[in-house]
Amino acid sequence: MESLNASEEEIRIFLEEVEEQLELLETGLLKLEREGTDPEVLASLFRAAHTVKGSSAAVGHQAMAAATHALENVLDRLRRGELHPAPGVVSVLFRTLDVLREMKADLAEGKEWTGDLGPLLRELRQMAETPGILAEAGIFFDEPLEEEVAERLREGEAQGLVPLKVTVRLAPEAIMPAVRAYQAYEALASLGEVAGSRPSLEEIEQEKVEAEVVFFLLTREAREGVRAAAASVPEVLGVEIERLGLSPRVAENLSAEEPGSPSGAAREASLGGGAAGDNRTVRINVEVLDRLMNLVGELVIDRTHLARLSTLLGRFEEAEEEIRELGRLSAHLARVTGFLQDEILKARMVSIDRVLKKLPRLVRDLSRSLGKEVDFEIRGEDTELDRSVIEVIGDPIIHLIRNALDHGIETPEERVKAGKPPRGKLVLSAYHRENQIVIEIADDGRGLDAEKIRRTALERGLLTRERLEEMTERELWQLLFLSGFSTAREVTELSGRGVGLDLVRKNIEGIGGRVEVDSHPGRGTTFFLYLPLTLATIRALLVESGGQVFAFPLSGIVETLRVTPGAVKKLNRREVMEVRGKVVPVFRLDEVLCLPSAEQGNGSGYAVLATAGGMETGFVVDALLGEQEIVIKNLGGYLGEIPGFLGATVLGDGSLALILDVRGLREPLLN
Amino acid sequence: MAKVLVVDDSEFMRMRCRQLLSGQGYEVVEASNGEEAVARYEEEKPDLVMMDITMPVMDGITAVREIKKRDPQARIIMCSALGQQAMVLEAVKAGAKDFVVKPFQPERLVATVRKFLG
Numbered sequence: 001m002e003s004l005n006a007s008e009e010e011i012r013i014f015l016e017e018v019e020e021q022l023e024l025l026e027t028g029l030l031k032l033e034r035e036g037t038d039p040e041v042l043a044s045l046f047r048a049a050h051t052v053k054g055s056s057a058a059v060g061h062q063a064m065a066a067a068t069h070a071l072e073n074v075l076d077r078l079r080r081g082e083l084h085p086a087p088g089v090v091s092v093l094f095r096t097l098d099v100l101r102e103m104k105a106d107l108a109e110g111k112e113w114t115g116d117l118g119p120l121l122r123e124l125r126q127m128a129e130t131p132g133i134l135a136e137a138g139i140f141f142d143e144p145l146e147e148e149v150a151e152r153l154r155e156g157e158a159q160g161l162v163p164l165k166v167t168v169r170l171a172p173e174a175i176m177p178a179v180r181a182y183q184a185y186e187a188l189a190s191l192g193e194v195a196g197s198r199p200s201l202e203e204i205e206q207e208k209v210e211a212e213v214v215f216f217l218l219t220r221e222a223r224e225g226v227r228a229a230a231a232s233v234p235e236v237l238g239v240e241i242e243r244l245g246l247s248p249r250v251a252e253n254l255s256a257e258e259p260g261s262p263s264g265a266a267r268e269a270s271l272g273g274g275a276a277g278d279n280r281t282v283r284i285n286v287e288v289l290d291r292l293m294n295l296v297g298e299l300v301i302d303r304t305h306l307a308r309l310s311t312l313l314g315r316f317e318e319a320e321e322e323i324r325e326l327g328r329l330s331a332h333l334a335r336v337t338g339f340l341q342d343e344i345l346k347a348r349m350v351s352i353d354r355v356l357k358k359l360p361r362l363v364r365d366l367s368r369s370l371g372k373e374v375d376f377e378i379r380g381e382d383t384e385l386d387r388s389v390i391e392v393i394g395d396p397i398i399h400l401i402r403n404a405l406d407h408g409i410e411t412p413e414e415r416v417k418a419g420k421p422p423r424g425k426l427v428l429s430a431y432h433r434e435n436q437i438v439i440e441i442a443d444d445g446r447g448l449d450a451e452k453i454r455r456t457a458l459e460r461g462l463l464t465r466e467r468l469e470e471m472t473e474r475e476l477w478q479l480l481f482l483s484g485f486s487t488a489r490e491v492t493e494l495s496g497r498g499v500g501l502d503l504v505r506k507n508i509e510g511i512g513g514r515v516e517v518d519s520h521p522g523r524g525t526t527f528f529l530y531l532p533l534t535l536a537t538i539r540a541l542l543v544e545s546g547g548q549v550f551a552f553p554l555s556g557i558v559e560t561l562r563v564t565p566g567a568v569k570k571l572n573r574r575e576v577m578e579v580r581g582k583v584v585p586v587f588r589l590d591e592v593l594c595l596p597s598a599e600q601g602n603g604s605g606y607a608v609l610a611t612a613g614g615m616e617t618g619f620v621v622d623a624l625l626g627e628q629e630i631v632i633k634n635l636g637g638y639l640g641e642i643p644g645f646l647g648a649t650v651l652g653d654g655s656l657a658l659i660l661d662v663r664g665l666r667e668p669l670l671n
Numbered sequence: 672m673a674k675v676l677v678v679d680d681s682e683f684m685r686m687r688c689r690q691l692l693s694g695q696g697y698e699v700v701e702a703s704n705g706e707e708a709v710a711r712y713e714e715e716k717p718d719l720v721m722m723d724i725t726m727p728v729m730d731g732i733t734a735v736r737e738i739k740k741r742d743p744q745a746r747i748i749m750c751s752a753l754g755q756q757a758m759v760l761e762a763v764k765a766g767a768k769d770f771v772v773k774p775f776q777p778e779r780l781v782a783t784v785r786k787f788l789g
Contacts, residue, residue: 175753175756175772176751176756176759176760176770176772178756178757178760179756179759179760179763179770182760182763182764183763183769186763204760205757205760207756207757207760234769234783234786
């Protein structure tokens, strides 16, 4: 954007930083509201506001700098215990946060924020009761400075001097603090130029000095030299030095030319609370990671191909040395490729916290507007997932949370009537299980109503009465995920118009995951999202049917069985199989896909028992070829989205195999 | 041996300072007002001056200025009473290095002198 003095890259980093800090602010404000004044929370709030103020001023986002500056002042008063976090105060802080989000969103879209900051600033200022918080001209620097001082510091900086804020603490028992302050001034002035001080030099001469004096120094001297000079003054207890102005981030980039080491304070601020402080990290563009992942995917394919070739060659007993060498090389390449793949996967892992952070606020706002009382708890927020998975699951999770608040948890009155505590409980847990990440969203609300689901399914003509009668409760629950199914008595603004759960299902299955629901009437409902660790590769079972090779994603497979002649029986004109006492519908894969049948015909071969949406289905295939890691490739624009197929993969011998989508295959067959 | 010029119009104060500093091994010379102090400074070239502020003939601040004019390197410590902050400030601006407050605490005085003379 033209109005900002920052490159596109800088703005991108700026936006990321702002997002992190806004999330910290939000978490902090929620805590402040819930738990009242906690010094640690207030300190982190203050730091976050401070960081955003610094960076937004550095990129020249005046409105954001002004808002965060005003916010910082209020937080400072809260921090010092001069202001009580009354609901009115907190709600203005929340509003400030919302405005900051708007600004950020507009900047992300390259738009100028055009809102009116005036009223909000007035409110914040009133709370801060500090005159002159909008020293507009001085905002370039971290400090609200008098215009001449700011001007001089800017000039000095342009001349290659480093602007430092030197805070000198005097002994409280000092008899003549003004003299000490003046001595400190002289000591610092001998190292450069004192552009200003607080109290000013005139005030010092008028003996208006208390325990702390702040000097704004322009110098080429290293910090240690500055510190030593100020500390040489008698009765000086402490000296703090901070690099002034600029965003801490820019300051850090400049630190190479800066004398001395960056102060602890500056470093902490630059890293948003210091969380990442000790990790040596580099920010990488996601696109670069995506490309790396794709390249590794190609390598994985070649690896498999190469391994196959060298096995073929190696079969000859009298294999030449060169061929054996090729075999060793191929094995080594396979190992290295595996490591590379693991590392890149790791690099793409992001804590799920990123998605979950927004939720407490959402729950708070929603439950209020619905007149419900809810305790919301998040477990396992440090669980890691692939970036691309994280991007997809945000909306489904929000949807399920809304659902739980809207339909699951009852009003306090209803709950008391049902003999439950008036406050509902909503728990989101994320955890790693086998090769999947599971996210559970559990409420202790009224649970699902089996009778109503049956009725609705019948009304919508989704299933026959007989079929509905024979369904177990667990199977019934899964009907919620069918398109056009909604049990909400009224369509509320919150949960949308019955496009809810089927969309959740589509999103999750679209990334190779699965959704399930379990419910106990009167006790609550739990949704389970099973997510793949990554989107780029999956473990798959390769099968042969009708002379072609197909891949079943392993995540949906329950088991495989040898099909003996006669095991497949007819029931209601449908083919079924009895598996451990359960009757499961079975289909011949070649028939489903209209492929030429293999000679043996008559139902022998193998059955792959796959699950989707809580229902098991068997697919009879001619042969099982084994398990393998495969790289998912899109079918591409020519073919579009074909129901029943997730994509394609290249096999070791260079041939193609289609990846099957169990639910897509089954849906037309059952109706 | 380091030499200290003690400037005070009170003989009692000069005596106390002399006793204290001699006891620490310093050589002490004296002056009873600012004018005398300037003359003694030129004669004796002391390593340190302890300068009272309020004195007849020439006050301590003027004496600091005069001495600094003759020797910019001169090391001068002001001896002041409580409530003379503005004057001490004035003296510091004129070039005084530090100050001690009367009535002296002996250790304080010695510590301050030591800081400059070792």
